[in-house]
Amino acid sequence: MKKLINDPKNVVSESVQGFGLAHPDLVSIHPDPLFISRKQTKSNKVGLVSGGGSGHEPLHAGYVGFGMLDAAVPGAVFTSPTPDAIIPATLAADSGAGVLQIVKNYTGDVLNFEMAAEMATAEGVQVSTVLVNDDVAVEDSLYTAGRRGVGGTVLVEKIAGAAAERGDDLEQVTAIAQRVNDNVRTMGVALSACTVPHAGVPSFELADDEIEIGIGIHGEPGRHRIPMEAADGIADRLLEPVLTDLNLSAGESVLLFVNGMGGTPLSELYIVYRRASQLLAERGFTIERSLVGNYITALEMQGCSISVLRLDQELTELWDAPVHTAALRWGV
């Protein structure tokens, strides 16, 4: 596996340095302990902090900026960041109105953010936490008790960020983030494995004619392996459990999010979107908003995930609200 890297042990720090050099108007880089903070801040706005293992870019640093996150904490590749980095990020995100931690439900992340929340609280910062657990594929997994946090995380960060930007207080922003999480479901597929730089070998093996349905974003196992099949069939396999679990009623409006795992061409994501969109229409659901692209990845893994978010008028307005980050931008 060839990678555009220098020393494997500097992958995260050099990538974050490059990110800071490319987006000096948006972010400040704090090298040790490593976190990214938003440059343009305002006082008395609820701060949003997220983080987790690296390798899922643009998540989370790519979502730091106006209308989304105030700080992001990247761990080593596929490894939770530690409290010594989460604490200063949380303090940096606080402008007097408290901080919401958005945490993907992985055991390491949950423990480390919890510890950091306690320490930040001890320093006088009000902290609340929302765990994202939108993955319908598996109930418990290699790295989690309960469901994993995957594609829905991007939607939680965007919509909660908009709530904070309009002036909601910590309780309100937390409730909005929780409402997004409660109304989004996701399932993914891997066509190929990915290789963690310092490991140097693929995280798992998939035969040439095999795919893994229900994969996580770290290459951890999903529901089952099946022979390779056509995109439409794969889209159905991902979307059905999502819809069943979300328990949508005909006539409801949704946001449809087809996410690339990093190594799949955009053209293929649109082929998946096409089928998912047809299936939603057949069931009588209205796609009010869409998102298609590589927004939460697993290094160079080939594959995708499909997320469906049940929309109401307020969530739609918050989704539409202006955002200016490296990876998601509109209205400004």
Added chain:
Amino acid sequence: MKKLINDPKNVVSESVQGFGLAHPDLVSIHPDPLFISRKQTKSNKVGLVSGGGSGHEPLHAGYVGFGMLDAAVPGAVFTSPTPDAIIPATLAADSGAGVLQIVKNYTGDVLNFEMAAEMATAEGVQVSTVLVNDDVAVEDSLYTAGRRGVGGTVLVEKIAGAAAERGDDLEQVTAIAQRVNDNVRTMGVALSACTVPHAGVPSFELADDEIEIGIGIHGEPGRHRIPMEAADGIADRLLEPVLTDLNLSAGESVLLFVNGMGGTPLSELYIVYRRASQLLAERGFTIERSLVGNYITALEMQGCSISVLRLDQELTELWDAPVHTAALRWGV
């Protein structure tokens, strides 16, 4: 090679259908002959048309919309579209002020757009053409006489699109597009090959420890193959010929564009950006603007390209002007 597709012969049409379903506010899809047109048009604006083989997404359909293209014509994968599709696209793009064709310099594209321009002219549309040929890697190549059009195409489309949107006439928009092309240079690298869906086998072979410097966006040969090396060295190998050819003077301002070929994680593109940014600073150039991501790709190829555009005040203002397309959006 596993792909998220159905029948290989429907890859382009299904992907474009999905694109239309995902972005109904931005584009209309014309299925036969296949082209994409902008939904919100205004009269007496110079129209911009581009197109070329598919497989480079989001180019070109992803750039149809406010402040950029009025129509895009996708050919089969890595195959020029034919005049029967380029002609109606050109007519659709005309709102009374003429049409600029932005054509990447590949023999098939040049011939087919030329023929379409003649036919559209015969129908009373004023047509001008700018050939993009920013690739410094090779002088002639498998598919070209002269240099190939690669990453610079995105910058030409954005900046010329802004000129058209502000009300420049056809001569002025053409001159702006030509100025961007004259001031941008690009070079790319491949770490892996890509597989055209209907071919089913990789376009070329690269050994596990080998990379191709100066690769085109169709997997056509570049300058030379070398053993795999660190990202910083690769960045230097790409950037040096770009800077030499561009003949920048210290103190000049540039836009630095690190583009992914489709299969390389964003985190690695930022590692390349980091080194390129350092090298530009060492030489006394100012990076005024940046772009990092998968904007002109070669299916799932792993690798990247580096483009440098010499900026002046007008080009910077046009770059900053609002744009609303599926793949590039700001200010609106």
